[in-house]
Structures are given as structure tokens and as C-alpha cells.
Amino acid sequence: MPVNPELLGRVFAPAPPYLVGREKVREFARAVRATSPLNYDPGAASAAGYSDVVAPPTFAIVVQEATLAQLLAEPDAGIDFSRVVHGEQRFSYTRPIVAGDELTATLAVTSIKSLGGHSMVTAESSIADATGAHVVTTISTLVVRGEE
Amino acid sequence: MRAGDVIVGDVVSERTFELSRDTLVRYAGASGDFNPIHYRDDVAASVGLPGVLAHGMLTMGLAVQPVVDWLGDRGWVSDYQVRFTRPVLVGGADGATLAVIAKVGVVEDGTARIDLTVMVGGETVLGKAQVRVTFV
DSSP, X not given: OOOOGGGTTOBOOOOOOEEOOHXXXXXXXXXXXXXXXXXXXXXHHHHTTOSSOBOOTTTHHHHHHHHHHHHHHOTTSOOOGGGEEEEXXXXXXXXXXXXXXXXXEEEXXXXXXXXXXXXXXEEEEEEEOTTSOEEEEEEEEEEEOOOO | OOGGGOOTTOEEEEEEEEEOHHHHHHHHHHHOOOOGGGTOHHHHHHTTXXXXXXXXXXXXXXXXXXXXXXXXXXXXXXXXXXXXXSOOBXXXXXXXXXXXXXXXXXXXXXXXXXXXXXXXXXXXXXXXXXXXXXXX
């Protein structure tokens, strides 16, 4: 089944809020070999003007995950997860994520293209904090391989 | 440091990262991405892959760290994008070595674009890998 072209422009219901935990930030920071004290030490983060430890730049992927699950679960999407390859990724921040943030991600499908039997689906998740202020937009392009 | 002190073409950092299966398992736990192609040879083989692959997001997450370290608390990463152009195979015995070169591409209005070259075994694994930093 090919990717459903009617997905284009679809905006999903906001995913359940994600509460950013300090130990999760530290765990993620260790996994990507971050060494900055801002990622681990609330005192260092505070001295630099942040309310708590700062998440590494790619941490937003953890928050985005719930929206991608929504997309793959969409009954009419026609996206077979076993044929999906991550093609491109982008994060555009208004401010860094810090521990204590309660983040809500809202997914929209912004592009669907066909290329040599494959489909390229671009999914954008707009992520806002508890006040509704924008924090980051994550943009994922998924390549869905066609049937051989 | 201000944008004016950053000169186009300067290499701000060069670094290598050793990857092992342990690295992948640790990232799986931290990120919640438990796709078994990132730690099980049999599953990787069953879907036609030449071996266990690093998560693309692990490669992306590691590759930006030299820029983060160079910046310190003088600025922050406001935009970061990559294309995943080649899978990173991580052998059970020999792992993989990721080599990152970060070079200033553009400087403007209190921000700079840092361009990353990210290679494994002499081959580029990320394309159009660009980090926008905003100075404070």
C-alpha cells in the first residue's frame, strides 16, 4: 500500500504532555557523550541563566517520538514501519529545553513526495511549553521504501 | 566571544568518537528507540541489512557535541539539521569510529552557521549537516 497522499496537510491532536526530568536529561547527555556542565549541573545551568539542566540539542527527538507514533498508527496513512528509513532531521529552537519543562507536541504532515518508487513524508512537530510558548519545531523526513 | 570573533573557514573543533554495541544500547535506553536493528545481528540480517546500525539520531547527537563544547555558555544551538546519507555499521568486535570536523560556514547578526563533516572509514555519513549557533 502506498503512502496516502491525503495525509498532506493533516494536523493531529496534541500528544500527551511530556515532563522533562533532570535525570532523563543527564542520561541522554551521557548517551551522546555531552561534557558541558550545563547538561548535568543545576548550579552551572543556573549561573548561565537557565532554571535547570539544559537538554542537548537533539533531545527534542524524545519528545517528538509520541507524535511519530501517532502518524504510524493512523489507520489510513499507508506507512509500513518496517519499510521506513530516517532521511532527514532538523530542530529549530526558540529556546533550549530545560528540565522541568512540560512540553506538548503537535504533529502536522507538511510534505509528501514520490521519488523513484519511494515516498518521502515530512512530519513537523511543533513543541510548546506549559504556557503555550513555542520551544522547538522538529522536522523529520521519512523515506518509505516502495515494494521491490 | 561574539559572532565578530568567529571567522568563516575556521575549524572550531575536530574530534573522533568510538562507537561500540554498548554505545548503541545506552542510546536506545536514553532515547527510547528500541528498534532491534540497533543491537541484534539476527534482526538486522532478517531485514536485509549488512549488520547492526547505529541510530541515525545517535550519530546526529554525537556530531553536534564538538560544537556544543566549543560554545560553552557563550551561546546555544538554535537550529540543527542533517541528512542521513549512509548507514553507520557497528561491528560487535570492532565497533566504528566517527570522525567530526566542525568548520565555520557563515557568520551574521549574532549567529553563525557551523558546517559539520562527519565520516566513518573515510566516507561521509551525514549530508548538509549544519548547526546554527546563537551567541548570548
